Amino acid sequence: MALDFSFTEEQLAFRKSVRDFAEKVVWPGSGQRDVEGRFDPEIWRACGDFGLCGLPIPEEYGGQGADIVTSCLALEGLEEGGRDSGLLLSLGAHLCIGTVPIWLHGTEEQRRRYLPKLCSGEWIGAFAITEPEAGSDAAAIKTTARRDGEHWVLDGTKTFITNGPVADVVNVVAVTDPSAASGQRMSCFMVDKGTPGMTAGKHMDKMGNRSSPTSEMFFSDCAVHESQMLGPEGSALWKVGFECFDWERTVMIAASIGGMEAQLGACVEYAKQRVAFGKPIAQFEMIQDKLARMRVSINASRWLLYHAAWLKQQGLPHMQEASIAKYFIADAGMQNALEAVQIFGGYGYVKEFPVERSIRDAKLAAIGGGTSEIQKMIIARTMLGG
Ligand SMILES: Cc1cc2nc3c(=O)[nH]c(=O)nc-3n(C[C@H](O)[C@H](O)[C@H](O)COP(=O)(O)OP(=O)(O)OC[C@H]3O[C@@H](n4cnc5c(N)ncnc54)[C@H](O)[C@@H]3O)c2cc1C
Known part of the structure; x- marks a missing residue:
C-alpha cells in the first residue's frame, strides 16, 4: 500500500498566495488591533475579495469550492503571514460554524439566500x-423555541x-421539544441581524484573539419564521452541532499551525542575531533544544491535522483523529508560545514583539x-466504547 504525503502544486501555490496577501494586508496593524481589541471591517472585506470567506463552499453558491485540505492550508497561510489570531477566529467561525452548516443542511432556497453574501464577505456568520x-455539556442548554403558528419564538441567553x-x-440552537430524547430535543434557526427580540451584548474583553468580537446574545420573544429552521426539527445537536465541532477540529485549528510556523521563523532569526556571552544565542545547546522541539511539535501537528483533514475529505470516519489533532495542536501551540517567549528573553515579555501575544492567543x-479535556474524553471513548 502506497502512502502519498504530498500536497499538489496548486495547493502549495494557493497557500503561498494567501500567505503573501496576509503579509501585505493583515500583518500591518495586527499588534495595534490586539491592543485595542478591534475588529477591522476593511480587512474582513479584503479577505472576502480574496475569496477567503467562502473557501469550502461550492462555486455555484459563490464560494471557492476548495477541498478540506486546501481550506486548512489557506487558514495556515493566513495566520502565518498575518499574525492576527483574532481575525482567524472570526473567519474560522464564520466559515466552519456560520456558513458550512447552511451549505450542508440548508434547503436550496436557504442556500441561495444566504451563501452568496456570506461567501463574498458582505455578510458575517456566527x-x-x-x-x-452549558458549554462542554451542550445537551444541557436552556434556550427554548416554542411554536406559534408559522413562527418559532426564541427565549434565552x-x-x-x-x-x-x-x-x-x-x-442559534434551541430546545424545541423538552420532552424528547436528549439527541432530538434541539433545532437550529438562522436568525437575521435586526430580528426583533435578538440583541448582542457588549464586546467581551478577552485575554487573546482580541481582534475578534465576542459577545453574549439575548433572545426575548424573538419570533423567527418556520422557513428559518436549519435542518430537520430535532436534529440540531447531532447533525448541525456535532458537525460544526468536527469542522472546528479538522479545519479551523489549522490556523494554529500557521501561527506556530511564523513564530518559529521569528525565533530562528532572533536566536541567530541576539548575542550573549560573545556569541549568538543560537549556538547555545539549550536554545537549539528549544528550536528543535518546536520544529518537532509543528511537524507532528501538521501531520496529525492533515491526516484527519484527509480522512474527512474522503468521507472516512475520523472522530478520534480529529480529537487527537485538536488536542495535540492546542498543547503544542501553548508550549511553543512559552518557548518562544523564553528565547526572546525580556523582549518576549513586552508587546514590542508578537511572541508576547502568542501566549495569550494560543490558550x-x-x-x-471543545476543551482539551473533552477531546481526551472522546479519544478514550473511541477506544473504550460508550
Ligand atoms: C473566545 C471564545 C469564542 C467562542 N466562540 C463560540 C461560538 O462562536 N459559539 C459558541 O456556541 N460557543 C463559543 N465559545 C464557547 C466554547 O465553545 C466553550 O467555552 C467551551 O465549549 C467550554 O465550555 P465552558 O466555557 O462552559 O466550560 P465548562 O464546560 O464549564 O468547562 C469548565 C472546565 O471543566 C472541564 N470539563 C467539563 N466537562 C468535563 C468532563 N466531562 N470531563 C472533564 N472535564 C470537564 C472543561 O474541560 C473545563 O476545563 C467560545 C469560547 C471562547 C472563550
Whole structure:
C-alpha cells in the first residue's frame, strides 16, 4: 500500500498566495488591533475579495469550492503571514460554524439566500450554542423555541459568541421539544441581524484573539419564521452541532499551525542575531533544544491535522483523529508560545514583539471548539466504547 504525503502544486501555490496577501494586508496593524481589541471591517472585506470567506463552499453558491485540505492550508497561510489570531477566529467561525452548516443542511432556497453574501464577505456568520450554564455539556442548554403558528419564538441567553456583535446571521440552537430524547430535543434557526427580540451584548474583553468580537446574545420573544429552521426539527445537536465541532477540529485549528510556523521563523532569526556571552544565542545547546522541539511539535501537528483533514475529505470516519489533532495542536501551540517567549528573553515579555501575544492567543485552542479535556474524553471513548 502506497502512502502519498504530498500536497499538489496548486495547493502549495494557493497557500503561498494567501500567505503573501496576509503579509501585505493583515500583518500591518495586527499588534495595534490586539491592543485595542478591534475588529477591522476593511480587512474582513479584503479577505472576502480574496475569496477567503467562502473557501469550502461550492462555486455555484459563490464560494471557492476548495477541498478540506486546501481550506486548512489557506487558514495556515493566513495566520502565518498575518499574525492576527483574532481575525482567524472570526473567519474560522464564520466559515466552519456560520456558513458550512447552511451549505450542508440548508434547503436550496436557504442556500441561495444566504451563501452568496456570506461567501463574498458582505455578510458575517456566527453560531450560538454555548450558554452561561452549558458549554462542554451542550445537551444541557436552556434556550427554548416554542411554536406559534408559522413562527418559532426564541427565549434565552447565549454566551461567548464569536462575531456576535457584527454577525448578519446567527445559527442559534434551541430546545424545541423538552420532552424528547436528549439527541432530538434541539433545532437550529438562522436568525437575521435586526430580528426583533435578538440583541448582542457588549464586546467581551478577552485575554487573546482580541481582534475578534465576542459577545453574549439575548433572545426575548424573538419570533423567527418556520422557513428559518436549519435542518430537520430535532436534529440540531447531532447533525448541525456535532458537525460544526468536527469542522472546528479538522479545519479551523489549522490556523494554529500557521501561527506556530511564523513564530518559529521569528525565533530562528532572533536566536541567530541576539548575542550573549560573545556569541549568538543560537549556538547555545539549550536554545537549539528549544528550536528543535518546536520544529518537532509543528511537524507532528501538521501531520496529525492533515491526516484527519484527509480522512474527512474522503468521507472516512475520523472522530478520534480529529480529537487527537485538536488536542495535540492546542498543547503544542501553548508550549511553543512559552518557548518562544523564553528565547526572546525580556523582549518576549513586552508587546514590542508578537511572541508576547502568542501566549495569550494560543490558550484559546484548548478551550473553544471543545476543551482539551473533552477531546481526551472522546479519544478514550473511541477506544473504550460508550
Ligand atoms: C473566545 C471564545 C469564542 C467562542 N466562540 C463560540 C461560538 O462562536 N459559539 C459558541 O456556541 N460557543 C463559543 N465559545 C464557547 C466554547 O465553545 C466553550 O467555552 C467551551 O465549549 C467550554 O465550555 P465552558 O466555557 O462552559 O466550560 P465548562 O464546560 O464549564 O468547562 C469548565 C472546565 O471543566 C472541564 N470539563 C467539563 N466537562 C468535563 C468532563 N466531562 N470531563 C472533564 N472535564 C470537564 C472543561 O474541560 C473545563 O476545563 C467560545 C469560547 C471562547 C472563550
